[in-house]
Amino acid sequence: MADNPDIVVIGGGNASLCAAITAAEQGARVLILEAAPKAYRGGNSRHTRNFRCMHAGPLGPLVDSYSEEEYFDDLLKVTGGKTDEHLARLAIRTSEECLPWMEAHGVRFQPSLSGTLSLARTNAFFLGGGKGLVNAYYRTADSLGVVVEYEAEVTHLELEQDEIVWVDYLKNGVSYRISPKSVVVASGGFQADVDWLARAWGPAAENFLIRGTPYNRGVVLADLLDQDVEQVGDQTQCHAVAIDGRAPKFDGGIVTRLDCVPFSIVLNKNGERFYDEGEDVWPKRYAIWGRLVADQPDQVAYAIIDAKSLNLFMPSVFPPIKADTIEDLATEMDLPVSAVRATVDGFNAACGDTSGFQPTELDGVATGGIVPAKTNWARPITEPPFYGYSLRTGVTFTYLGLRVDENAQCAIGNRPIGNLWAAGETMAGSILGQGYLAGFGVTIGTVFGRIAGREAAKHAN
Amino acid sequence: MPTDLIMEARRQAEICNACRYCEGYCSVFPALHRERAFADGDITHLANLCHNCRGCYYACQYTAPHEFDLNLPKALAEVRQESWKTHAWPAGFGQLFERAGSVLALVLVVATACLFALAQNINPASGEGFYAYISHGLMIVIFAPAFLLPLAAIGVSIKSYWRNTGGGTVQLSDVLAAARSAGRMKNLEGGHGDGCNFEEEDRFSHARRYAHQATLYGFLLCFASTSSGTVLHYGFGLEAPYALFSLPKLLGIPGGILLCLGTGALAYLKTKANPILGAPKAWGGEMAFVLLLFAVSATGLLLYAATGTAAVSALLPLHLGTVLTFFLLAPFSKMAHGFYRMAALTKEAAHERENA
Numbered sequence: 001m002a003d004n005p006d007i008v009v010i011g012g013g014n015a016s017l018c019a020a021i022t023a024a025e026q027g028a029r030v031l032i033l034e035a036a037p038k039a040y041r042g043g044n045s046r047h048t049r050n051f052r053c054m055h056a057g058p059l060g061p062l063v064d065s066y067s068e069e070e071y072f073d074d075l076l077k078v079t080g081g082k083t084d085e086h087l088a089r090l091a092i093r094t095s096e097e098c099l100p101w102m103e104a105h106g107v108r109f110q111p112s113l114s115g116t117l118s119l120a121r122t123n124a125f126f127l128g129g130g131k132g133l134v135n136a137y138y139r140t141a142d143s144l145g146v147v148v149e150y151e152a153e154v155t156h157l158e159l160e161q162d163e164i165v166w167v168d169y170l171k172n173g174v175s176y177r178i179s180p181k182s183v184v185v186a187s188g189g190f191q192a193d194v195d196w197l198a199r200a201w202g203p204a205a206e207n208f209l210i211r212g213t214p215y216n217r218g219v220v221l222a223d224l225l226d227q228d229v230e231q232v233g234d235q236t237q238c239h240a241v242a243i244d245g246r247a248p249k250f251d252g253g254i255v256t257r258l259d260c261v262p263f264s265i266v267l268n269k270n271g272e273r274f275y276d277e278g279e280d281v282w283p284k285r286y287a288i289w290g291r292l293v294a295d296q297p298d299q300v301a302y303a304i305i306d307a308k309s310l311n312l313f314m315p316s317v318f319p320p321i322k323a324d325t326i327e328d329l330a331t332e333m334d335l336p337v338s339a340v341r342a343t344v345d346g347f348n349a350a351c352g353d354t355s356g357f358q359p360t361e362l363d364g365v366a367t368g369g370i371v372p373a374k375t376n377w378a379r380p381i382t383e384p385p386f387y388g389y390s391l392r393t394g395v396t397f398t399y400l401g402l403r404v405d406e407n408a409q410c411a412i413g414n415r416p417i418g419n420l421w422a423a424g425e426t427m428a429g430s431i432l433g434q435g436y437l438a439g440f441g442v443t444i445g446t447v448f449g450r451i452a453g454r455e456a457a458k459h460a461n
Numbered sequence: 462m463p464t465d466l467i468m469e470a471r472r473q474a475e476i477c478n479a480c481r482y483c484e485g486y487c488s489v490f491p492a493l494h495r496e497r498a499f500a501d502g503d504i505t506h507l508a509n510l511c512h513n514c515r516g517c518y519y520a521c522q523y524t525a526p527h528e529f530d531l532n533l534p535k536a537l538a539e540v541r542q543e544s545w546k547t548h549a550w551p552a553g554f555g556q557l558f559e560r561a562g563s564v565l566a567l568v569l570v571v572a573t574a575c576l577f578a579l580a581q582n583i584n585p586a587s588g589e590g591f592y593a594y595i596s597h598g599l600m601i602v603i604f605a606p607a608f609l610l611p612l613a614a615i616g617v618s619i620k621s622y623w624r625n626t627g628g629g630t631v632q633l634s635d636v637l638a639a640a641r642s643a644g645r646m647k648n649l650e651g652g653h654g655d656g657c658n659f660e661e662e663d664r665f666s667h668a669r670r671y672a673h674q675a676t677l678y679g680f681l682l683c684f685a686s687t688s689s690g691t692v693l694h695y696g697f698g699l700e701a702p703y704a705l706f707s708l709p710k711l712l713g714i715p716g717g718i719l720l721c722l723g724t725g726a727l728a729y730l731k732t733k734a735n736p737i738l739g740a741p742k743a744w745g746g747e748m749a750f751v752l753l754l755f756a757v758s759a760t761g762l763l764l765y766a767a768t769g770t771a772a773v774s775a776l777l778p779l780h781l782g783t784v785l786t787f788f789l790l791a792p793f794s795k796m797a798h799g800f801y802r803m804a805a806l807t808k809e810a811a812h813e814r815e816n817a
Binding site for chain 1: 479480481485491494497516521526528652655663
């Protein structure tokens with residue numbers, strides 16, 4: 001069967017599995033080609049934790065309701081209007097039927113995690129997170145006869161007269177060529193190919209950390225774009241956040257996020273502040289800090305807090321650097337001591353009345369007379385011990401992808417490719433032009449994965 | 462307590478605390494997520510709260526080959542094992558945990574041999590049933606201290622553990638809540654009610670939960686059977702052997718069968734499970750303990766089946782030998798886990814009550 005499947009699904013994450021399961025349930029013989037070894041299967045889905053879901057009333061773990069309009073408004077806010085309304089509404093409307101489908105295929109949910117109460121109404125959390133979801137889907141796929149090849153890297157899809165005529169892949173150094181009736185591409189973006197990032201972004205990208213899987217190198221994406229398959233998004237766009245600078249180069253995931261910025265001052269390697277740390281609550285601002293840090297020399301920054309702020313934010317994976325004086329902290333963080341001292345003194349002097357300090361809302365406790373100002377939570381950094389975290393740019397995903405229609409079908413010009421569909425991150429740019437809405441990636445993957453699986457099976461049967 | 466084991470568990474707990482994806486699996490994660498920093502006692506408490514259901518391991522995106530190399534079930538199992546050793550009383554006896562398998566086998570052989578010798582050489586002048594081989598008085602002389610002294614030792618250990626993990630005052634309702642949790646094996650339900658991961662990687666099943674419940678309830682029934690016999694003997698002057706429709710038999714026979722099935726299933730499942738998700742050094746001792754309990758129940762049932770035959774003369778010392786071994790080693794074998802687990806669950810129940 002590995003030699004002669006009806007459908008090949010490229011990629012091994014949420015979108016791929018939704019496509020494979022849907023197609024297999026319609027009787028198709030499905031082969032998944034996953035580039036990662038089994039231990040790392042699942043792409044960036046391994047790092048996801050929830051699914052943003054429209055619902056008219058309480059549904060599964062979700063309370064209250066979340067209407068299509070509200071969902072769409074939330075999306076418009078983060079994308080600044082760079083959204084394909086037709087496809088976005090399709091994803092939103094279909095999300096409601098996805099939740100019971102997910103449960104029926106083994107996914108289990110849990111109440112909103114501690115520290116994420118703001119998402120209890122809109123986002124359904126997977127028990128065990130994304131790897132739990134992926135494991136459940138692999139078990140379901142297996143029971144449906146789906147065959148999975150791990151460490152199988154697809155190198156080329158041959159396009160002839162608007163059809164994919166064969167798929168080449170490498171496994172254990174041996175190359176294989178198969179000719180399935182239908183092909184679904186669900187192999188993510190290209191963010192793990194740092195050279196490609198550097199070509200798109202400039203050499204600064206060499207210093208970026210990749211938050212997710214090292215296997216999303218965009219090989220299939222590049223191969224298809226080279227053959228003039230219709231593209232969406234811009235390769236210079238990626239979603240990036242500021243994460244702990246000590247995080248691993250790849251795959252650091254959720255635990256490397258740092259929520260301390262609003263209560264800190266953030267300095268660059270010259271010991272200077274460069275942006276308003278208190279501009280807004282962190283969930284609304286964490287995404288711009290990836291860009292801000294990327295613009296600083298060596299793409300690195302340093303957040304400094306004092307003892308009174310240590311317990312105001314979620315703990316992160318590495319303990320902060322700790323010192324009894326600002327000078328010692330600067331030394332330990334390899335920063336110019338006198339510059340840091342001067343910046344801290346200047347900031348402290350600019351702090352005013354802090355009696356209105358309120359960590360969970362915009363409190364208006366601001367600095368006066370310094371540039372850049374800190375417009376909320378501005379308390380002087382005075383109480384030892386002092387703590388420091390280094391910050392680097394962590395890339396979550398790239399926006400460049402394959403343009404699809406409402407059937408998840410790919411195209412050349414305005415001609416559909418007869419047997420090629422795309423789902424998940426690799427086509428998410430069709431819906432998300434910029435920005436990100438928590439849990440929407442899984443929604444796109446689930447909705448379009450199921451559509452792609454359905455259409456691929458319809459074509460194959 | 463070796464600090465490297467605690468430090469490794471703390472390193473992992475800190476990563477878990479920054480992730481929280483596993484919050485719904487069991488009692489460990491809510492307890493973990495309410496701390497910001499973990500004292501040694503906090504880690505010990507988490508370790509004894511962990512039922513080794515392994516749900517968190519298979520769901521974890523940071524297990525090896527990832528450089529964070531998380532294996533929380535193993536880290537907690539090793540701390541748990543060490544904590545029993547550390548709190549064992551009398552102090553030196555904690556070393557027995559290290560060689561639990563061979564110690565158990567040795568005690569079993571010696572105890573059985575002694576009882577065999579007694580049965581051969583100090584034949585009671587009169588007596589019915591078992592008492593024709595070993596007199597009631599002699600049994601009391603052996604088994605009363607063999608039961609009470611280890612129980613006292615466990616009491617001392619639990620008190621020391623309680624102090625170490627910062628346990629406060631407890632209400633009866635906390636103990637009852639802990640007993641309900643243990644009775645249901647709630648922490649092996651997996652949060653979603655699909656069970657735990659044990660015998661086949663990330664597949665959820667209730668096999669281990671049901672096997673453990675059969676073992677637990679079988680054991681309690683057997684214990685109740687013996688207790689009811691004691692009450693009948695001293696309270697009502699009704700001496701063994703008891704008829705089929707008597708309290709000791711009505712409790713003991715189903716208890717023995719459940720214990721046999723439960724321990725048999727636990728031993729089988731243990732051979733299927735990946736040992737590196739537990740404390741590898743403890744594997745042998747745990748297996749020996751499960752097999753001992755199996756032997757206790759199997760010899761008990763055989764002894765009942767052999768009533769009135771000559772086989773009793775051999776089966777009785779063998780059965781009593783297994784029981785004696787079980788009692789003597791209770792504070793220094795896997796049996797200890799029940800008491801520590803109850804303490805940890807009670808502490809959680811008290812916390813929940815205080816924060817309700």
